[in-house]
Amino acid sequence: MSNLNFDEFSASSLEDWKRLVTKELGEKSMDTIQWNMDESIVVEPYTNESREVFAMELPAQWEMAQRISGADSKQWNQRALDALMGGCNALIMAEAPAQEADFIAMMDGVFLQYIHLHIERSADWKLTANALLNWCSNHQIAPKELRGSFGVNAMQLDDAELKSWTSWVKANFGLFRGFVIDARQVHNDGGSTIQEIAFALTEGHAVLVRCLDAGLTVDEATALLQFNFATGSSYFAEIAKYRAFRWAWKSIVEQYKPQFACSVHTHIQASTSRYTQTAKDAHNNLLRATTQAMSAVVGGVNGLLVEPYNSWNNPSDEAAMRWSRNIQQLLTEESYFEQFRAAANGSHYVESLTGQVLQASWAQFQQWDAQCASHGYDAFVASCVQAVKLNHDREIERLTNGERIVVGVNKYVNKADTSVVGGDAKTLTASLENS
Numbered sequence: 001m002s003n004l005n006f007d008e009f010s011a012s013s014l015e016d017w018k019r020l021v022t023k024e025l026g027e028k029s030m031d032t033i034q035w036n037m038d039e040s041i042v043v044e045p046y047t048n049e050s051r052e053v054f055a056m057e058l059p060a061q062w063e064m065a066q067r068i069s070g071a072d073s074k075q076w077n078q079r080a081l082d083a084l085m086g087g088c089n090a091l092i093m094a095e096a097p098a099q100e101a102d103f104i105a106m107m108d109g110v111f112l113q114y115i116h117l118h119i120e121r122s123a124d125w126k127l128t129a130n131a132l133l134n135w136c137s138n139h140q141i142a143p144k145e146l147r148g149s150f151g152v153n154a155m156q157l158d159d160a161e162l163k164s165w166t167s168w169v170k171a172n173f174g175l176f177r178g179f180v181i182d183a184r185q186v187h188n189d190g191g192s193t194i195q196e197i198a199f200a201l202t203e204g205h206a207v208l209v210r211c212l213d214a215g216l217t218v219d220e221a222t223a224l225l226q227f228n229f230a231t232g233s234s235y236f237a238e239i240a241k242y243r244a245f246r247w248a249w250k251s252i253v254e255q256y257k258p259q260f261a262c263s264v265h266t267h268i269q270a271s272t273s274r275y276t277q278t279a280k281d282a283h284n285n286l287l288r289a290t291t292q293a294m295s296a297v298v299g300g301v302n303g304l305l306v307e308p309y310n311s312w313n314n315p316s317d318e319a320a321m322r323w324s325r326n327i328q329q330l331l332t333e334e335s336y337f338e339q340f341r342a343a344a345n346g347s348h349y350v351e352s353l354t355g356q357v358l359q360a361s362w363a364q365f366q367q368w369d370a371q372c373a374s375h376g377y378d379a380f381v382a383s384c385v386q387a388v389k390l391n392h393d394r395e396i397e398r399l400t401n402g403e404r405i406v407v408g409v410n411k412y413v414n415k416a417d418t419s420v421v422g423g424d425a426k427t428l429t430a431s432l433e434n435s
Contacts, residue, residue, distance in 0.1 A: 017046060037237050038192040038391070040360040043353060054243050054354045055345040056250070056300065057265065061338060063116050063303030064328045065090035065269070069316055073097065073105035079318070081109055086325040089115050090148075090303055094315075096122035096131075103131040104138075113141050116303065117148035118269065120180075125152055125165070133172055144174035149226045149269070154179040154207040155377055163214040166224060170216075177226040177267060179207055186384070187230035188275045188426060190392025193241050193357065198364035199384055200227050201248055205365075206372055206380075208252070218256040219263045226267045229301075231292040233276050236353055238292065239344055242268060242299030244358035248365065270296040271305040275426070277312045279419040279433045281408030285309035290327050297337050298344050304328065312427050396431060409433060 021030060033045045066083040068091055070076030080091050091110070096119050097103050112135075122128040129150065136143040150169070154162055169178035183200040191199070204225060211221035227245070231238050250264040258264065272292040277285045286309045296304050306327045308320035331337040344350045372380035398404040405411045409429045421433045 014046065037234065037353075037357075038194055038360075040194060041356050043237075043356075046349075052355050053346070053351055054247050054358070055342065056243070056246050058300040058341045059302050060341065062297060062301055062341075063090035063269075064088045064325070064332075065092050065116070065118065065303050065305040066321060066325060067092040067094050067120075067305055067307075067315070069094040073102040076106045077108050077110070079316075079321070080106070082318070083321070083325065084110070084115065086322060087329045088325055091115060091117050092305060093117065093119045094121065096128040098123060098127075100127070100131040100134065103128070104135060107135055112136075112146055115147075117146065118151070118303075119149070120151040122151075125150060126168075129168070129172075143172050143176075146173060147175045149177040149180055149267075151180045151182070152178060153182070154210060155203065159210075159214070162210055166211060166214055166216060166220075169224065170220065178224040180226045180228055180269075181207060182228045184228050184230040184271060186388055187232060187273060189385075189388050190275065190395055190428070191384075191388035192391045193232065193234070193237055194361045194364055195384070195387055195391060196229060197241060197245050197248065197357070197361035198368055200229065200245060201252065201361070201365040202368040202372055202380060202384075204249065205252055205369055206377055208256075212256070218253065218258045219260050222253055222258065222263045222266065226269055228269045228271070230273050230275070231270050231296045232273050233288055233292060235291055235295050236350060237357070238295035239299040239350055240354040240357045242270070242296065242301055243344065243350075243354045244361060246300065247354075247358055248362055251362075267303070268301045269303040269305070270299075270301040272296075272307045274307055274312045275428055276406075277307075277309065277427055278406060278409050278429050279313070279421045279425075279427075280417045280429075281414050282310055282419065284408050286323060286327070289324065290330075293327055293331060294337070297331060297341070300341065300344075312425060313421070395428060399428065399432065 018030070025032070035043050037043050064087060066088045068076055068080045068083060070079055083091065097106065119128060133143055136146065152165065157165060166178060169176060181200055181204045183196045186196045186199045204227065207225065208218070208221050211224065212218065229242070245268070246266070249266055253264045272289040276288055289306050289309060293304060293306050306324040308315060308317055308324045310317055310320050314320070368380050368383060371383060395404060399406065399410060402410060406429050408414060409432055419433070421427065421430050
């Protein structure tokens with residue numbers, strides 16, 4: 001066995017493969033097995049080489065997160081403890097409470113020094129941050145050791161507020177990220193992979209510049225940023241998305257000459273897609289979430305939220321929340337994804353696709369970034385919203401004419417399933433499931 005090799009097998013060339021495929025396709029053209037990732041990228045079903053390698057240093061582990069909401073602090077606390085006992089090591093607070101006493105009750109029995117806490121929304125960020133600071137003091141925990149994020153949108157702060165907030169976070173929470181660039185809405189409104197990356201790059205760059213103008217160094221500014229993405233159902237395209245984004249962001253940060261090499265890296269928090277969930281054959285959403293989670297992990301995210309399979313309608317279904325936790329447990333405990341974080345490195349197909357995604361998203365970023373610089377942030381957002389709507393409308397048309405298949409909705413339909421969605425449901429298939 002020590003002399004095992006493959007010399008007895010003859011090497012096959014790309015031309016050999018093409019001849020075999022041509023024979024199998026018969027009268028069909030090879031173009032019929034290409035697929036369009038979006039208008040700008042045509043993906044070939046093969047590649048035998050990649051001109052570039054996009055391997056990057058990836059986090060050794062990923063945060064297994066669950067978003068928690070509750071009718072009151074007691075219910076929130078119970079759900080948080082269930083999530084932690086179920087294997088999660090990160091909590092996402094959907095909405096911070098208005099009273100510090102409620103915050104303390106929510107944290108009862110939660111050992112924040114051992115997990116990650118991401119606070120998505122707050123009506124008063126200073127109140128929330130002070131509540132967390134006081135909680136640390138009451139539990140003899142150094143706040144600079146806590147890990148997580150405040151979901152503050154830097155572009156909604158004026159210059160004085162931004163300067164005050166960055167100084168305060170830096171002084172009190174050394175490992176907490178003070179700003180979140182949230183690209184999930186681009187995906188959940190029907191935007192393309194390219195648009196999601198370009199939005200994150202454009203807003204991220206705008207926030208970076210504002211932090212520099214506020215007196216921070218590039219190393220300090222990048223440490224304050226977190227990027228949130230949603231993960232779609234196109235397996236390899238989503239792997240390529242995260243890899244391409246990391247390379248693009250690295251290219252942006254390098255222009256500002258950081259002192260520390262780690263500053264070119266960033267924290268990516270991913271979630272599975274609500275947009276691709278369906279009401280009909282709803283348990284198919286568990287399968288969709290599983291492949292989406294796989295894409296995010298192989299793509300190299302820092303943290304992952306698997307949305308409950310019916311989160312488009314009932315994000316706090318406790319059974320569904322448990323199943324979503326179990327998906328991540330299966331990936332780590334039974335499929336060993338945690339041991340092979342760099343699985344995509346060296347894959348010619350993925351490397352080639354990453355290069356195409358990077359090129360297309362960089363071109364869109366340059367256009368939006370120039371618009372943001374010359375006409376202001378609001379002008380960029382307006383252009384982005386318009387582009388996302390066009391892409392959404394295009395996908396609805398593809399869905400309606402059968403060009404895009406969604407199992408259980410327009411293909412292999414279970415006619416016994418009469419589930420419908422409400423008129424305000426923001427999902428890809430809502431128009432086909434509302435009656």
